[in-house]
Amino acid sequence: MDLDILLMTPGPVQLDSEVLLAGARPLRHHRTNDFAPLYSECVSLLKKFFKTNKRLLLTTSSGTGAMETAIANHFHPGEKILSVETGAFGERFTQIAHAFKLNPIPLKYPWGHRAKVEDIAKELDKNPDIKGVTVTFNETSTGVRNDLESIGKFLKNKDVLFITDGVSGIGALPFEMDAWNLDVAISASQKGFLAPPGVGMIALSERAIAKLQAVDCSAYYFNLKHYIKNQDLPIPSYPWTPAISVMFSLHEALKKIERVGIEKIFAHYHNLAEALRTSVKALGLSIFTQPDAVSDVLTVINTPPGIHPKQIVKEVHDSYGVLLAGGQDHLAEKVFRIATIGAIGEREMIGTIGLLELALKKLGYLKDLGVGTTALLKSFSQQ
Numbered sequence: 001m002d003l004d005i006l007l008m009t010p011g012p013v014q015l016d017s018e019v020l021l022a023g024a025r026p027l028r029h030h031r032t033n034d035f036a037p038l039y040s041e042c043v044s045l046l047k048k049f050f051k052t053n054k055r056l057l058l059t060t061s062s063g064t065g066a067m068e069t070a071i072a073n074h075f076h077p078g079e080k081i082l083s084v085e086t087g088a089f090g091e092r093f094t095q096i097a098h099a100f101k102l103n104p105i106p107l108k109y110p111w112g113h114r115a116k117v118e119d120i121a122k123e124l125d126k127n128p129d130i131k132g133v134t135v136t137f138n139e140t141s142t143g144v145r146n147d148l149e150s151i152g153k154f155l156k157n158k159d160v161l162f163i164t165d166g167v168s169g170i171g172a173l174p175f176e177m178d179a180w181n182l183d184v185a186i187s188a189s190q191k192g193f194l195a196p197p198g199v200g201m202i203a204l205s206e207r208a209i210a211k212l213q214a215v216d217c218s219a220y221y222f223n224l225k226h227y228i229k230n231q232d233l234p235i236p237s238y239p240w241t242p243a244i245s246v247m248f249s250l251h252e253a254l255k256k257i258e259r260v261g262i263e264k265i266f267a268h269y270h271n272l273a274e275a276l277r278t279s280v281k282a283l284g285l286s287i288f289t290q291p292d293a294v295s296d297v298l299t300v301i302n303t304p305p306g307i308h309p310k311q312i313v314k315e316v317h318d319s320y321g322v323l324l325a326g327g328q329d330h331l332a333e334k335v336f337r338i339a340t341i342g343a344i345g346e347r348e349m350i351g352t353i354g355l356l357e358l359a360l361k362k363l364g365y366l367k368d369l370g371v372g373t374t375a376l377l378k379s380f381s382q383q
């Protein structure tokens with residue numbers, strides 16, 4: 001049977017049909033009042049979900065474009081930033097900082113561990129000329145959720161911009177841009193916001209705006225001065241042609257999140273993640289991420305000895321039409337990842353674990369079927 005592929009990946013995530021169909025609407029021109037209210041409503045709904053009453057701008061890009069926008073607009077060449085690396089996406093900020101001729105100081109953690117406030121404090125003591133700190137909110141390569149609230153408390157009143165990559169975290173996990181003292185928070189449409197890829201998001205505190213006004217940005221397309229000017233026009237818009245169809249889908253998805261209630265969605269993802277973690281352990285598998293750092297966005301699972309993660313991903317995909325994610329970088333040989341965000345529920349999770357069990361049996365790891373699924377069912381019945 002030629003089935004649609006179920007995406008159990010941490011982005012893009014599984015989307016529902018209303019959101020996908022919204023993208024098929026006839027286009028509206030982005031410089032007219034046919035489009036502007038939709039643009040403005042997306043911005044105001046996103047501000048609610050970022051928990052900010054500051055400026056929020058949209059880019060036409062994936063998350064990396066929004067990360068690049070944050071770096072390109074906020075620092076002069078040669079300025080020092082502290083780049084907290086808890087995995088591949090933390091490292092990406094360091095690479096982007098190099099590309100824009102900044103002087104990034106990497107603060108590296110063993111993969112699977114979360115960042116600690118005391119280490120950030122030490123680095124700031126050693127380097128009083130640091131002008132910004134970048135931290136990944138939810139590190140998708142390692143399954144680590146960083147404690148932005150504690151870091152933000154520490155950074156409050158310090159003369160550094162606090163920047164987060166919230167690409168896989170915002171919309172999926174409780175997040176409070178203003179209360180946690182963030183200056184720049186970026187995200188993208190294809191993960192927690194349950195829409196197709198193509199829209200980047202960047203929210204800015206007043207001091208982030210003041211700094212960008214002082215920086216001679218070396219990017220053109222991503223120069224936020226254009227974005228601010230265009231958002232303030234009588235017909236607010238992007239500076240360039242936006243991904244209009246993706247915006248239609250994003251609008252539909254944001255209205256849905258609001259209708260359901262974002263807190264309920266967080267609780268739903270938490271229940272899925274708890275059940276998944278329980279069933280993984282019941283299967284005799286272990287979780288890669290340190291227990292104090294696990295996230296409800298995805299679970300990173302150590303592959304049993306003698307089996308390559310690619311074999312599991314391939315078997316579940318080719319035989320059953322479910323896509324899991326392999327490991328990134330040096331974890332490519334060691335782990336596979338299952339997402340618990342997206343337009344998914346108990347139905348998809350039970351299917352996924354059942355099919356994973358079949359795959360693990362075929363690959364010679366499991367003798368008896370049903371242990372993981374039973375644990376999952378028990379966990380759901382107790383929630």
Ligand SMILES: Cc1ncc(COP(=O)(O)O)c(C=O)c1O
Binds near residue numbers: 010089140
């Ligand atoms: C935490 C995080 N940051 C950044 C990115 C990069 O986003 P994109 O692939 O949308 O450019 C991702 C994508 O997986 C991510 O999970």
